[in-house]
Structure formats: structure tokens, C-alpha cells
Amino acid sequence: MKVVHFGAGNIGRGFVGLLLHQAGYEIVFADVADALITALDAAESYDVHEVGQEPQVRRVDNFRALNSSTQTGRVIAEIATADMVTTAVGPHILKFVAPLVSAGIAKRDGALAPLQVMACENAINATDILEAAVLADGASDAPAVGAKAIFANTAVDRIVPNQAPGQGLDVTVETFFEWVIDKTPFGDAVPQIAGATFVEDLGPYIERKLFTVNTGHASTAYLGHAAGLEKISEAMADPRVFAKVAAVLAETKSLLVSKHGFAEADQEAYVQKILARFSNEYLPDTVVRVGRAPLRKLSRHERFIGPAAELAENGIKPVALLEAMGAALRFNDPEDTEAAEMAGILAANSSEEATAKITGLGADHPLFGAVELLVKDVQAG
Ligand SMILES: NC(=O)c1ccc[n+]([C@@H]2O[C@H](COP(=O)([O-])OP(=O)(O)OC[C@H]3O[C@@H](n4cnc5c(N)ncnc54)[C@H](O)[C@@H]3O)[C@@H](O)[C@H]2O)c1
Numbered sequence: 001m002k003v004v005h006f007g008a009g010n011i012g013r014g015f016v017g018l019l020l021h022q023a024g025y026e027i028v029f030a031d032v033a034d035a036l037i038t039a040l041d042a043a044e045s046y047d048v049h050e051v052g053q054e055p056q057v058r059r060v061d062n063f064r065a066l067n068s069s070t071q072t073g074r075v076i077a078e079i080a081t082a083d084m085v086t087t088a089v090g091p092h093i094l095k096f097v098a099p100l101v102s103a104g105i106a107k108r109d110g111a112l113a114p115l116q117v118m119a120c121e122n123a124i125n126a127t128d129i130l131e132a133a134v135l136a137d138g139a140s141d142a143p144a145v146g147a148k149a150i151f152a153n154t155a156v157d158r159i160v161p162n163q164a165p166g167q168g169l170d171v172t173v174e175t176f177f178e179w180v181i182d183k184t185p186f187g188d189a190v191p192q193i194a195g196a197t198f199v200e201d202l203g204p205y206i207e208r209k210l211f212t213v214n215t216g217h218a219s220t221a222y223l224g225h226a227a228g229l230e231k232i233s234e235a236m237a238d239p240r241v242f243a244k245v246a247a248v249l250a251e252t253k254s255l256l257v258s259k260h261g262f263a264e265a266d267q268e269a270y271v272q273k274i275l276a277r278f279s280n281e282y283l284p285d286t287v288v289r290v291g292r293a294p295l296r297k298l299s300r301h302e303r304f305i306g307p308a309a310e311l312a313e314n315g316i317k318p319v320a321l322l323e324a325m326g327a328a329l330r331f332n333d334p335e336d337t338e339a340a341e342m343a344g345i346l347a348a349n350s351s352e353e354a355t356a357k358i359t360g361l362g363a364d365h366p367l368f369g370a371v372e373l374l375v376k377d378v379q380a381g
């Protein structure tokens with residue numbers, strides 16, 4: 001069995017690559033970072049260091065690596081004969097990967113079993129985004145794509161920080177992981193991946209993950225950054241940040257319990273587990289990594305506006321979420337291009353225009369006025 005995996009970064013090597021290796025797949029990593037691809041292709045193996053309680057080291061081998069910007073023909077040929085394509089590149093990058101997936105599907109022998117495509121990104125239904133881009137590419141018409149490939153949404157959860165310089169290809173990760181995959185597109189050909197969970201209705205799991213793990217994580221990052229802290233575990237050790245993050249997760253918990261029918265006690269246990277994961281002091285994770293790309297994180301259906309808008313629609317003011325969003329609007333990591341873009345939007349627009357541009361909310365939405373007040377506050381300096 002062979003998988004072509006786009007994105008040989010943190011989650012690509014430290015989670016998707018590891019689980020698919022353990023499931024017996026040969027991995028062809030495809031990435032645009034030339035030094036990384038050269039090193040991976042020359043290596044026999046790399047190690048995944050799981051840190052925290054019950055630490056482990058796991059070895060990954062049986063892989064090759066290709067540069068997906070300079071070796072496109074070879075990447076397409078690999079996809080044409082692969083069993084699976086996965087991605088971990090970032091939701092905004094899927095449109096750049098799609099033409100290669102589309103060409104690989106077009107080249108595929110119709111007698112082969114359908115290619116199984118899964119985008120492993122932090123976004124609601126990321127695989128649907130990739131599928132839409134593959135269809136828009138037009139190398140094959142929709143019935144031909146439908147006959148030769150199946151697309152399954154997934155929710156992936158494992159904290160993988162940026163890796164220390166000098167660590168080579170090895171990856172440090174937390175011990176916890178969860179990979180939930182929509183079972184319905186696979187029919188009788190559900191892949192055997194130890195550790196992955198296949199479910200009939202993925203929607204609640206994706207929202208639970210994004211609006212608990214990622215909402216809480218981003219809140220920790222922005223509130224920690226505002227407090228002058230560098231590491232996520234340091235932010236969690238600050239009682240004021242911790243209390244605010246816990247309050248954010250109490251708000252999203254109330255939404256998730258009422259919307260999806262998760263048992264209150266189960267969701268509370270999930271929240272407590274996540275707070276402990278953020279506090280893992282063996283994990284060298286930083287507020288700038290977790291806070292990266294604030295415009296993406298503040299967009300309409302993402303981890304802040306998504307749950308806060310639904311709470312407001314239900315007549316509930318999301319107080320703690322709004323405080324975390326205020327910190328997000330002030331995120332000013334000089335290395336982050338979206339932070340600079342956000343500062344430009346805040347400087348060049350009225351509060352109403354900036355609120356609409358950053359959040360995608362309509363001026364008549366019940367959350368709009370409260371977010372506009374945050375925007376005004378940031379604009380006032
Ligand atoms: N790191 C985590 O804790 C974590 C956990 C769950 C999900 N995710 C999600 O996984 C995705 C990747 O995150 P990450 O932390 O691994 O980021 P990363 O920056 O470590 O890795 C992304 C990789 O994609 C590569 N890339 C960029 N453009 C590409 C292109 N056009 N073609 C092929 N490769 C390309 C980059 O060179 C990089 O190696 C994101 O959607 C993220 O939200 C991350």
C-alpha cells in the first residue's frame with residue numbers, strides 16, 4: 001500500500017506519517033521545502049519522540065520524498081498508482097496541491113481501486129475544500145473523478161510544536177492523538193489504520209475538536225502573548241490566563257452540548273484533558289506558533305467567530321470568547337504576515353469596515369456590535 005502525503009512538516013511527519021507507517025503504508029512525502037525534501041529522501045528513517053506521561057520513541061521508515069514544485073511529473077505518477085493521498089499543508093494551501101491531485105487522478109487506470117483522499121487540516125470539512133479545487137481544476141470531469149477517487153473528511157488532533165533547530169528530521173510530539181474519519185465515503189473499503197476512528201457522522205467531532213482544542217489553544221496563545229509569555233505551558237501556568245481559557249471552554253462547551261447532544265460530563269472530561277495537554281511542560285510549544293495566521297483564526301466559520309456567532313444567535317453573550325478575540329486582534333508577532341495584514345486592516349478602515357473584513361460577519365448579526373467595540377478599542381490604541 002502506498003500513500004502520497006503532501007506536507008512533510010510537523011503534523012505530516014509527527015502524526016499522519018507515523019500512523020500510516022504503522023498501518024503498513026509506504027509513504028511518498030511531497031513538499032515544496034527543498035532542504036527538507038532532500039534530507040528526507042536521503043534518510044533511511046526518522047524518530048518521533050512522544051513527550052509527557054509514558055514517553056515513547058517511535059521510528060518511521062519505508063518512505064521516499066519528492067519536491068512537489070520541481071518534480072511535479074513524478075508526484076503525479078506516484079498519485080496515479082497510490083492507494084491514498086493525504087495532506088497536512090494548511091487549509092489555504094489546498095488549492096495549490098489540487099492540480100497535482102487532479103492530474104494524478106486523470107492519469108489513473110480506471111481498473112484500480114479508487115484513490116482515497118483525506119485532507120488532515122484544521123478546518124471544517126477540509127477534504128471538501130480540496131475536492132472542490134480538484135473538480136475546478138478540470139483535468140477530469142466530475143463523474144470521472146467520482147469513479148476514480150473518494151474524498152473523506154477528517155478531524156486530526158495531536159499537538160506538534162515547531163521543532164528545535166538541529167533536531168534534523170526527528171519530531172517531538174505529545175503522547176495524545178486522535179484521528180476521526182468520515183466512514184461513509186469508503187463503502188466496503190474502509191482503510192485499516194490502527195488508532196484512527198471511523199464514524200458515520202463526522203460533523204459533531206470536527207466542531208468539537210476545532211471549538212474546544214483549537215479555540216482553547218488560540219485563546220491561550222493570544223492571552224499569553226498579551227501577557228508577554230513565550231511558551232503555551234507558561235501561559236497555562238499563569239492563573240489569570242488559565243482562568244480566562246477555562247471560561248472560554250465553558251462557553252464553547254455549552255454550545256457543543258446543546259447543539260450536538262454531547263453528554264455534559266463527557267464534554268467536561270474532554271475540556272479537562274485538553275487543559276492538561278496545553279499545560280504539558282515537556283512540549284516546547286510557543287504562543288507565536290499557536291497564534292499564527294490570526295486572520296484565518298478570526299474568520300467567519302473558524303474557532304472564535306464560529307462558536308461565538310452561534311451563541312449570540314441563541315441569545316447568549318460570549319463574554320470570555322470576546323475577551324480572547326480582543327487579544328487576538330492585538331496579536332503582533334513581527335514574523336507573522338497575517339498579523340501585519342490585520343494591523344493594516346485595523347489602521348486603514350472604520351471600525352465597522354474592519355470588523356466586517358476580519359470576521360466576515362454582517363452588520364446585522366447579533367455578535368457584530370460586540371466585536372466592533374473590540375475593534376474600536378484596538379484602533380484607539
Ligand atoms: N502542528 C499541529 O499541532 C497540528 C495538529 C493538527 C492539525 N494541524 C494542521 O496540519 C496542517 C499543517 O500544520 P503543521 O503544523 O504541520 O505545519 P508545518 O508548517 O509544520 O507543515 C506544513 C508543511 O507544508 C509544506 N507546504 C507548504 N506549501 C506546500 C505545497 N504547496 N505543497 C506541498 N507542501 C507544502 C511546508 O513546506 C511545510 O513543510 C495545518 O492545517 C494545521 O492546522 C497541525
Ligand SMILES: O=P(O)(O)OC[C@@H](O)[C@@H](O)[C@H](O)[C@H](O)CO
Pocket residue numbers: 122156157158159160213214217218289290291292293
Ligand atoms: O494549526 P493551526 O494554526 O490551525 O492551529 C494552531 C494549533 O492550535 C494547532 O496546530 C494544534 O496544535 C492542533 O490542532 C492540535 O491538534
